[in-house]
Amino acid sequence: MKIHQVKAKPSSYQKRRRLGRGISAGQGASCGKGMRGQKARSGAGPxxxxxxxxxPLYRRLPKLKYFPKVNSKxxxxVNVGHLATFESHAExxxxxxxxxxxxxxxxAPVKILGDGELNVPLTVKAAAxxxxxxxxxxxxxxxxxxxxQS
Structure with missing residues (x-):
């Protein structure tokens, strides 16, 4: 068997809905869209x-509390206590x-946090x-x- 010989089963094909073709077609007159309204008109709906x-919901939600920041860093x-292992005046x-x-x-960029004690003078370069x-x-x-920055 070759790739051009592969075909779907005939039962897998479905006939296209023929809208507005009379009462016996099942989707006549209003084409199953009801009587009137925006969603019954031709063209794209809302x-x-x-x-x-x-x-709308997507405009309401960010105004509520406790949502994560969109572009959070x-x-x-690294805590200050870990920096105590370095020698004096080290960079x-x-x-x-x-x-x-x-x-x-x-x-990711390094941020120095204040947990712990530091007794050694150091020059610390970090992002925050x-x-x-x-x-x-x-x-x-x-x-x-x-x-x-310098």
Whole structure:
């Protein structure tokens, strides 16, 4: 058997609905669309989600609370307590965090969070810092630098 010889079973074919061809055809006169109204007219009907002038569901929902942000940024979180393992006056970057085994892969930008204590002055380069993390790093005598800026 060759590919051009493959055909569907004759029972799988369905006849096309012939609309408006008289009462005996089963779909005569109004073609099964009822009497009047927007959906009975020729051409496209109302668009999907249209609710006749009422505020549609897709416009109402984002106004409710607790919906996730549409373009939220995903960060890899590293706590200040993990940075205490570095030597004094070291420069901490995502690459050095990976080499130290604090993060396994650099999948997303790194954000430093304020959990833990830091007594060593460090220069930390990351995409973002929480307020408490920035305060703890600067209180220890270190600096916070946002990556891409100097």
């Amino acid at each position: 668009r999907p989600g249209f609710e006749g002038g009422q505020q 995903e960060y890899m979180a 901490v970057t995502p690459q050095t965090l990976q080499e130290a085994g604090i993060i396994h892969q650099i999948k 810092f929480s307020r408490s993390a920035r305060a703890k790093i600067e209180a220890a005598g270190g600096r916070c630098e946002i990556e891409g």
